[in-house]
Amino acid sequence: MPDTPAPQRLMEVEIKLAFMEDMVEQLNELVFRQQQQIDALARELARVREQSAQGPAAPASLRDEIPPHY
Numbered sequence: 001m002p003d004t005p006a007p008q009r010l011m012e013v014e015i016k017l018a019f020m021e022d023m024v025e026q027l028n029e030l031v032f033r034q035q036q037q038i039d040a041l042a043r044e045l046a047r048v049r050e051q052s053a054q055g056p057a058a059p060a061s062l063r064d065e066i067p068p069h070y
Contacts, residue, residue, distance in 0.1 A: 004012075
């Protein structure tokens, strides 16, 4: 780079900066989507904890219930 003229070096720096800005934007979008997934999982975990705190769930139908002699 020391042998290249200043305008060309400036252009190379601007190109690298443009690629870096694009990469930062992509990473920002990725982090945003991951945070949405984390929030959804946290809500689901809270829902499951709430259900488990209420005690065992009733069987959906009599066929799902195990007879007492088992």
